[in-house]
Amino acid sequence: MPPRIPMPGQRPKRVEPPRRPTIPVPLERQIDFCRVFVDGKRQPGNVRMAHALEVVERYENAFVWLSLKEPTNEQMEKIAEIFDVEDLVVDDVVDAHQRPKIERNDEQLFMVVRSVSYRDDEEVADAREIISTGEVQMIVGERFAITIRHNAHLPDLTAKLEEEEDLAVLGPTAVAWAVSDYLVDNYLKVTDFLEDDVDELENEVFTPRHTINIDKIYSYKREVLEMRHAIDPLAPALRNGLTNNKDLLRKALRSYFRDVQDNATIVSDRLSGFDERLTSLLDASVAKVTMQQNADMRTISAVVGMAAVPTLIAGIYGMNFEEMPELKWSFGYPLALVVMLAAMALMFWWFRKNHWL
Template identity: 55%
Template structure:
């Protein structure tokens, strides 16, 4: 299958530079680790893909774990040729920007998951950095697993779980399960942090007389949507790993994957709930702002009304007519002032009674 031409090859723009002018970065620059596991134990030292293959062939058992970090086409093609990886997988691994999914190519599985990282909103300058996502791709064969990460922060799992002999004995799929389990656990941790933020926003919005920033609610709404889009499709991939491909995934590992899927579904529902709550908060915030504006307008109208009454009285008594009542009255001025104060007092009492002030 590796020799079948890809239908997407003709769609790629050709490199305008001549072949001899292209700079090819050695494949070793993209390899983070290349280890060999035999009989549940990690063999000492690092390997190249070629020497790792020779070692596994020599033992007649075991598997290889290669970790790659953002390989380019040349680097990924070199590794693919060593492990006979389908060229469609190579194309996806180089381009990245894949949604979580599971695909099978003959006896190989290609799994894509998204990593999610959270930073407190007070720690970032660009508010779009609160939730950041990366991509983790796993190519699983009979005696190898290749992990490819793009903007994803992962510990060096080949070393951290190399001492877990029971897990290593289960083969490459067990390593993939461990990566997925770690990613989903991180989803849960971020879900707890988001729950605290959403609770604070709710308290801020619904506390009487509080000043709140609706922009902050929109900001978290956008970040929660980004996380939702990153993790939601993973449940379909996990379900496919549980239900299908039983010739490649043992019953025991399917049980482990089922547990990961359960945790992922819980986090998925939580994030969807956060999205709904934030939508409700936006609606409540808009309603609260509108009510506050209406109250402010009533207060302003009441004040303008109280100022208008004295102005009207002063306007009447300021007209230049010879024959006007009280025009030459000695108590005319005190009476006009008293009338103004009386009218303002009556209006103030009426507005207060109707809660306009």
């Protein structure tokens, strides 16, 4: 059948390509682990997520820790049915573009902390890959803690909870502390690497006769700005969360969270300092390049000035006038060369004395 020709003024219908059927991914593939803690100690092995809460109900002081990686909307809806998570939280989890925050939904806390990873500029082709950010979300209930990571590396922190037995017995909020403490400690490590890089940039800028790479300075400034956007909201979020949710956070845990808040504030202050230093380096680099260009132009002007005197003398004696007595003098040519060289030598001495050459 020949294709239908649209009438004048009629827009042709857009033919969409057939959609490929999507294969549902089993929820088990997105689960890192599902473990039960009883009296602050991890029980051996993993438990099935669907029966995790049933296992926890057998004990007086127990909770389940479920760790996920980038669940889909359908997968998160299944989890929400089991753990009674609100739909708004499900949307935020799947969207995965949240600022650091702590929100309360009845007796549950929804917490978002951004992750930051660092790679040396010699290991990446694009300077925009030096700092990369991800997102870790936590849903904390009375008997469970769910951690969801998006583009973030999160090691198994169950050993850390076992080492802090006094905290693990306080319930699922200890999981939120362990994850937050790990991520913020990693911030401190990244700022140490950035400090070394900024110090190296300062040495390059203020080393005499060293080529200045302004693009590199700007790239680091952009990376620091990206890290600030990921980190700066965390300290106020922790402060407000600790103040408004004291009934869900034990006193011992609040002190540990305040330590995390203090470290987040330290990181924010250090990043602010890096940003100011990089801004100063940009200004100093532009000023240094401008001064170098002025020095180059002064050198070029001096060379042109030295060449102007011989050119002037040669131009005068190049005029074809008959009444020029010096043209018939046998020593006229050598004397003109001597005058040219003497003038150039005198100008060279004067320019060197005034640091033009």
